[in-house]
Amino acid sequence: xxxxxxxxxxxxxxxxxxxHDLPGGxxxxxxxxxxxxxxxxxxxxxxxxxxxxxxxxxxxxxIREALARLESEGLVVHDSTLGIMVAELxxxxxxxxYFMREVLEGTAARLAAQHASSVEISLLExxxxxxxxxxxxxxxxxxxxxxxxxxxxxxxxxxxxxxxxKTLHDTLTLLGNTTLTDPKRVTDTIKEHEAVVAGIxxxxxxxxxxxxxxxxxxxxxxxxRRLISNK
Numbered sequence: 134x135x136x137x138x139x140x141x142x143x144x145x146x147x148x149x150x151x152x153h154d155l156p157g158g159x160x161x162x163x164x165x166x167x168x169x170x171x172x173x174x175x176x177x178x179x180x181x182x183x184x185x186x187x188x189x190x191x192x193x194x195x196i197r198e199a200l201a202r203l204e205s206e207g208l209v210v211h212d213s214t215l216g217i218m219v220a221e222l223x224x225x226x227x228x229x230x231y232f233m234r235e236v237l238e239g240t241a242a243r244l245a246a247q248h249a250s251s252v253e254i255s256l257l258e259x260x261x262x263x264x265x266x267x268x269x270x271x272x273x274x275x276x277x278x279x280x281x282x283x284x285x286x287x288x289x290x291x292x293x294x295x296x297x298x299k300t301l302h303d304t305l306t307l308l309g310n311t312t313l314t315d316p317k318r319v320t321d322t323i324k325e326h327e328a329v330v331a332g333i334x335x336x337x338x339x340x341x342x343x344x345x346x347x348x349x350x351x352x353x354x355x356x357x358r359r360l361i362s363n364k
Contacts, residue, residue, distance in 0.1 A: 157195030162202055164189050169208060169219065170306050176221040180209060207304055222307050227360060230304060231353035235346050237298050238282070242329055242345035243338040245288035253288045257330045260284055265323050274313045281326060285345075288333070312355040321351060 155163075165185070168174040180200060182193045189196070200217055203209040210220045222230070249257075260281040267273040282302075286295045312318050325348035332341030 157191045158198035158202070161185065161189055161191055161195045161199035165199055165203060166208075166303070170303075172306075174219050176219050176307050178219045179215055180217045180219065182217075206300070208307065220307055222304075224357070224360060227308065227356060228353070230301065231349060231356065234301060234305070235349040235353075237294065237301060238285070238349055239342045239346045241286050241289040241291075241294055241298065242333065242341040244291055244294070245285055246333045246336050246338040246341040248290040249288040249333055253284070254330070254334050257281065257284055257288065257333065261323070261326045261330055264326060268319055271314050274319065278313060278322070285329070308356065312352055312359070315355060318351075318355050322348070325351065 165174065165180070174180070182196045182200070185196045186193045200209060204211065204217070208220055209217055211217050245253075260277065264274065264277040264281060267277045286298050289295065313322065325344065328344035329341055329348060332338075332344050
């Protein structure tokens with residue numbers, strides 16, 4: 134198992150103090166989730182209670198609570214032979230996730246075209262430009278892409294949809310590296326993001342949803358191609 138202590142060292146002292154006031158189970162949960170998001174814990178990695186307790190500075194009881202919560206979310210699994218492990222997504226799970234992503238994000242784009250304010254639309258346009266200016270920097274591309282999609286969700290003005298999308302993306306972190314490292318995918322994504330924003334700017338729900346669904350469809354094709362080639 135990779136050492137998930139790095140994210141903690143990057144946090145400010147104030148943030149560390151605030152998290153220290155949280156219940157142990159919540160602290161352990163956030164710690165492991167951060168390690169998953171930063172890919173310091175990878176699919177297939179074993180999660181040993183003793184090691185995690187030592188790393189986080191907690192007893193095994195809150196670690197056990199956090200792992201049970203992560204298992205209920207599908208982020209970790211219990212193997213009868215190896216014990217608790219970070220979940221690995223198979224072909225069927227990936228296609229199911231992308232199907233739901235297309236449905237949910239398509240709905241978010243439709244709602245954004247109906248409800249986004251002029252300020253929010255301007256921010257989406259700025260994020261499109263930020264993404265385009267990040268070409269050549271994979272880390273910044275991934276960050277810019279994440280910010281664009283999170284802003285899009287917020288533009289839907291539907292708290293329940295936003296919650297579902299956040300849960301979905303938590304699971305997508307198990308897929309590992311983003312598809313944005315492919316140069317052609319980067320170029321296509323710029324155009325796809327712009328098409329989504331164009332539909333929202335025109336307050337055209339059909340156009341916005343269609344553009345977003347096409348964007349997720351293209352991403353899914355790239356993801357499945359990589360999944361098959363890595364077998």
